Amino acid sequence: MNQEHLLEVRNLTTAFRIQGNLFPAVRGIDLHLDRNETLALVGESGCGKSITALSIMRLIPQPPGEIVSGEVFMKGIDLLTLPEERMRKIRGNKMAMIFQEPMTSLNPVLTVGFQIMEALIYHQDVTNVKAKELAIEIMNQVKIPSASRRFKDYPHQFSGGQRQRVMIAMALACRPEIILADEPTTALDVTIQAQILYLLAELKREYSMAMIFITHNLGIVASIADRVAVMYGGEIVEVAPVGDLFEKPRHPYTEMLLRAVPRVDLNIEKLSYIPGQVPSIDRMPPGCHYAPRCDLRMELCDRQDADLVPLPGEPAHRVRCWIRGDSREIQDKP
Amino acid sequence: MIKFVLNRFLLSIPTLLAILTIVFLIARVIPGDPASVILGDSASQEALENLRHRLGLDQSLIQQYIQFITGVFRGNLGDSLVSGTSVMREVLNVLPYTIDLTIAGVLIGIVFGVPLGILTALYRNSFLDFIARILSLIGLSFPAFYSAILLIIVFSLQLGWFPVISSGNLLDPVQRLHHLILPACNLGLIMVAYVTRATRSSMLDVLREDYMRTAKAKGIPGMVILFRHALRNALIPIITVIGLYIGVLVGNSVLTEIVFNRPGLGKLIIGALNQRDYTMLQGLMVVYSIIIVITNLITDLTYGFSDPRVKYS
Numbered sequence: 001m002n003q004e005h006l007l008e009v010r011n012l013t014t015a016f017r018i019q020g021n022l023f024p025a026v027r028g029i030d031l032h033l034d035r036n037e038t039l040a041l042v043g044e045s046g047c048g049k050s051i052t053a054l055s056i057m058r059l060i061p062q063p064p065g066e067i068v069s070g071e072v073f074m075k076g077i078d079l080l081t082l083p084e085e086r087m088r089k090i091r092g093n094k095m096a097m098i099f100q101e102p103m104t105s106l107n108p109v110l111t112v113g114f115q116i117m118e119a120l121i122y123h124q125d126v127t128n129v130k131a132k133e134l135a136i137e138i139m140n141q142v143k144i145p146s147a148s149r150r151f152k153d154y155p156h157q158f159s160g161g162q163r164q165r166v167m168i169a170m171a172l173a174c175r176p177e178i179i180l181a182d183e184p185t186t187a188l189d190v191t192i193q194a195q196i197l198y199l200l201a202e203l204k205r206e207y208s209m210a211m212i213f214i215t216h217n218l219g220i221v222a223s224i225a226d227r228v229a230v231m232y233g234g235e236i237v238e239v240a241p242v243g244d245l246f247e248k249p250r251h252p253y254t255e256m257l258l259r260a261v262p263r264v265d266l267n268i269e270k271l272s273y274i275p276g277q278v279p280s281i282d283r284m285p286p287g288c289h290y291a292p293r294c295d296l297r298m299e300l301c302d303r304q305d306a307d308l309v310p311l312p313g314e315p316a317h318r319v320r321c322w323i324r325g326d327s328r329e330i331q332d333k334p
Numbered sequence: 335m336i337k338f339v340l341n342r343f344l345l346s347i348p349t350l351l352a353i354l355t356i357v358f359l360i361a362r363v364i365p366g367d368p369a370s371v372i373l374g375d376s377a378s379q380e381a382l383e384n385l386r387h388r389l390g391l392d393q394s395l396i397q398q399y400i401q402f403i404t405g406v407f408r409g410n411l412g413d414s415l416v417s418g419t420s421v422m423r424e425v426l427n428v429l430p431y432t433i434d435l436t437i438a439g440v441l442i443g444i445v446f447g448v449p450l451g452i453l454t455a456l457y458r459n460s461f462l463d464f465i466a467r468i469l470s471l472i473g474l475s476f477p478a479f480y481s482a483i484l485l486i487i488v489f490s491l492q493l494g495w496f497p498v499i500s501s502g503n504l505l506d507p508v509q510r511l512h513h514l515i516l517p518a519c520n521l522g523l524i525m526v527a528y529v530t531r532a533t534r535s536s537m538l539d540v541l542r543e544d545y546m547r548t549a550k551a552k553g554i555p556g557m558v559i560l561f562r563h564a565l566r567n568a569l570i571p572i573i574t575v576i577g578l579y580i581g582v583l584v585g586n587s588v589l590t591e592i593v594f595n596r597p598g599l600g601k602l603i604i605g606a607l608n609q610r611d612y613t614m615l616q617g618l619m620v621v622y623s624i625i626i627v628i629t630n631l632i633t634d635l636t637y638g639f640s641d642p643r644v645k646y647s
Contacts, residue, residue, distance in 0.1 A: 059551055092553035099551075104544040109566045109642060119552045154642040170552065 005032040005073070006210050007056070007178055012070030014055045016281065017063055023281040024068065025051045026234045030308060033178065033210045038201075040225035040242070041214045042257070046278050048234040049214045050100075053180045056212075057097055058087050074178070093123040096171035098200075100183040102163035106155035112166050113139070113151030119173045135173065142169045142199060161192035168200065175207050182214045197224060218261050222246060227316070230254045233278055233289030236308055240317040250311065250324040253290045288322070296323050338638050346631045351403075353623040358402050361616055362395065372415060372610055389613070411617030416609045421617035424602060429621075430504055432587060432598040438518030439583050440576065443525025448572065450526070451533020452565065458538065466530060473527030478586045482520045482593035489516055499595045517594045521586055525579065532575035536568040543567070569640050577633030581626055 012029040015022045026048035033039050041049045054060050056072050058079065072079040074095065079087060096119075099105040107115060116135040120126055126134065132151070139147035142165040155163055164184060171179060181200065185193040201224055204211050213224055221228055221242065228245045230238045230253065238251040249255045256274045276293040285291055291301040300322050308320040319325045369385040370377065386392050390401060405411065411421035454463040490498045496516045503509050540546065541564060549563045588600030599618065606614035637644045 057551060059547060088553045088555065090553070091551055097551045099544065099548060101544055105548045107545040107549065107563055107567070109640070110562070111642075118549075118554060122552075122554055122558075156643050167548075170548070 004034070006035050006037075006075065007033040008071075008073045009052075009056065010071045010073070012052070012055055012072065013068045014051055014060055014065060015068045016065050018282050021282070022066065022068070023284070024234060025065075025281050026055065026231075028308075029055075029070070029236060031229055031236065031239065033212060035177075035210055036205075036208055037227065038204065038211045038213055038225050040221040040228045041212060041231060042216065042218065042221055042228055043231035044216060044278050046280070047231045049216075049231055050182050051234075052231070053097065053182055053212060053214055057091060057095065057180065059091075059097070089123065092119045092171075092176070093174045094176055095178040095180070096174070096176040097180040097182065098164075098167050098171045098184045100186055102160055102167050102187060105167060106163055108155055111152050111154055112158065113153075115155075116166065116169050116173055119170060123174050135169075138169045138173055139166075141203065142166075142172075144169070160188055161196065164188060164192075164196055165199070168196070168203070172203060172207065175209075177209060179204065179209050179211045180214070181211060183216070184213075185220070186215070186217075193220075200224075218258065230257065233284060234281065235289060235305075235320060237290065237320045238318065239308070244314070244317050250317070250319040251290075251321050252294050252296050252324065288320075298323065335638075339635060342631060342634045342638070346627050349630075350624065350627050353627070354403060354406055354620065355399075357616060357619045357623065358399055360619075361612070362398075367391075372612060406620055411620060412613040414606075414611055414614045416606075416611045416614070421614050424614070425599070425617065425621050428597045428599060428602055431501075431596060432584075432591075432600070434510070434514055435517055435521060435587050435590065435596070435598060436580065436583055438514055439521030439525050439587070440580060442518060442522025443529045443579075444576065446522070447526045447529025448533050450530045451572075452537055452560070454530065454534045455537035455541065456560075458534075463534075470527040470530045473523050474531075476523070478520060478524065478589040479593050481523060482517070482590055485516050485520055486593070501595070501597055513596075517590050517596055520590050520594075521583055524586060525576075525583060528575060528579050528582075529572065532572050533568065536571040537564060539571075540564045540568045566640065570637065573633060573636050573640065577629060577636075580629045584622065584625060 009029055009031045013024050013027050015024045017023075029048075029052055031039065041052065043049050051060070051065075055067055055070075056079070058067070060067060067080060070080065074090070079090065082090075106112070113132065113135055116138060117128075117131045120131040120134055121128065124131075136147050136151055139151065144150055144162060144165050150158075155166070158166060164187075167184070184200065185196050188196060197220060200211075203209075213220075215221060225242045227239065227241050229236050230245070230251065232253050238245070238249065238254045240249075245254065246258065249258055253274075256272075259272045260274060262271055274293060279285060279289065279292070285302070286305075287303050288294070288297070288301040288305050291297045294301065306320045306322045306325055308318050309325050310316075310318045311325075367382075367386075369382045369389065369391065373381055373385060383392075390398055393401075409422055411425070413419065414421055414424060417424075450466055454466045457463055486498060490496050497513055501513060546559065546563060549559045554563075584599075587598060588603065590596070591598040591600035592604060599621065603615070603618045605611070606618060
């Protein structure tokens with residue numbers, strides 16, 4: 001166990017039962033998060049980003065979901081083996097999550113203020129009066145105008161951007177050490193997106209939190225992340241510091257993903273895209289998951305999946321690819 | 335809030351007026367002269383004229399209508415053709431019995447139906463869910479008069495716990511309750527079945543909502559999530575079902591009152607039908623309509639209290 005990391009996920013596999021059979025939605029996830037760090041989890045829809053975050057929080061609906069194997073260490077404690085009651089005390093307190101849909105993720109019959117207060121009431125030894133004070137304070141911090149007046153309002157009286165601010169206030173109420181943000185800006189207008197991102201980055205710095213930021217928007221990644229993990233078909237295919245990933249992507253999928261970002265500074269007539277789509281979890285190819293869409297694929301790719309290995313001389317940059325990864329692997333295996 | 339209550343209250347007045355108009359028209363549209371229907375073929379011309387005058391049928395339609403409406407708003411529903419007593423007085427005599435029965439039936443439905451619905455939603459497709467679903471299906475398809483007879487045979491005749499004829503003295507609370515239990519259970523069984531099904535499906539919908547996951551992610555204890563976050567949202571469709579089935583309940587109470595030989599609106603209406611008590615029937619139609627309108631008003635107001643989106647919009 002590596003004590004250095006705030007959060008370390010090892011070999012996490014979460015599967016879903018479809019008509020009696022168990023299919024892994026994420027497989028062999030290894031990642032870590034250090035204090036004050038932002039790790040971006042990037043990939044197309046359905047690649048397992050959200051499942052990874054929900055597995056870390058142990059919020060996978062069971063059934064049909066099931067965490068099959070792996071460990072999630074937070075400061076040396078394996079969260080996956082904790083009794084539910086101890087895990088509950090970590091959720092919303094030491095580790096909190098911001099969800100994608102601010103429209104449906106707030107309870108329509110409870111006041112916004114109460115929903116922010118709630119986490120404080122159950123995690124911290126505070127009176128209701130004090131909890132209300134703290135809730136108004138955090139509402140001010142997420143820049144909800146006239147917070148003390150809006151405390152008693154219901155979610156339907158807020159705009160989308162404001163609701164996401166409420167979600168952030170709820171998640172940050174207990175000053176967690178880790179924040180899992182699952183596409184927090186996807187459902188918002190572009191102008192609001194920037195405000196929310198700026199707010200998150202600012203609060204993260206102020207509270208010295210670590211953050212896992214899930215997105216499919218590479219533009220956001222460049223501005224917010226320290227490191228990036230690219231996911232495809234339920235696996236991490238490449239991890240690298242943000243600069244390295246953008247400058248020298250190694251995995252063919254990462255390359256294609258970067259090329260698919262529209263650029264105004266280059267005079268390109270046609271937008272590029274990746275042909276095909278992410279295979280569904282019950283139809284995963286037996287070898288490399290990306291092989292069917294890959295330009296470089298060779299015979300071995302269809303047969304066997306590569307391991308996520310560091311590049312020679314670059315321990316922080318790891319790639320899961322027979323061709324672009326550590327070539328020794330190919331010689332080792334028959 | 336006061337504005338909301340007042341608004342809903344005022345809205346129910348035109349509804350009531352419309353119903354009264356329909357009740358009035360039905361009585362006039364039915365073919366044949368009511369007087370000759372009441373008195374039979376062999377009645378003399380003079381007797382017919384007399385009755386027409388007593389019923390006000392010799393006046394113009396507009397005059398009759400105005401008299402009818404003002405009568406209703408003054409609490410005057412006319413006199414019974416059979417006994418000659420005021421319809422209003424007859425209704426008021428038995429109304430407490432029917433109100434007792436309906437409220438008790440609804441309460442039994444809520445007290446047993448809501449928890450059962452929550453349990454079956456939480457443990458869906460389990461053995462408990464399976465049993466509860468079969469029982470509620472039986473409850474729904476069981477005729478009220480048949481279950482009433484079974485209840486009397488078991489609990490009144492064999493075990494002797496309750497009286498066979500459930501009238502009871504209204505002024506003695508113990509006796510009133512004792513006489514109420516068996517008929518209320520008979521009505522309540524059906525209500526339990528309805529409420530269980532409504533609660534189960536409504537809870538299943540709510541449990542799938544995103545905000546349930548949010549609540550869990552905040553680390554709130556499971557019981558608090560269940561009652562504060564899930565049930566409060568699930569309540570809205572449950573209230574609708576209860577409000578709707580109070581109407582059904584009033585209908586079912588006719589059968590229950592007859593089998594238990596219990597005074598009430600149901601017995602009154604059957605009596606009036608058998609004796610062709612035309613004014614009594616018209617009066618009872620008005621009373622039933624008012625009950626339904628009031629029930630809807632209460633349902634509407636309950637919405638306002640349980641769903642903030644209703645109140646403000």
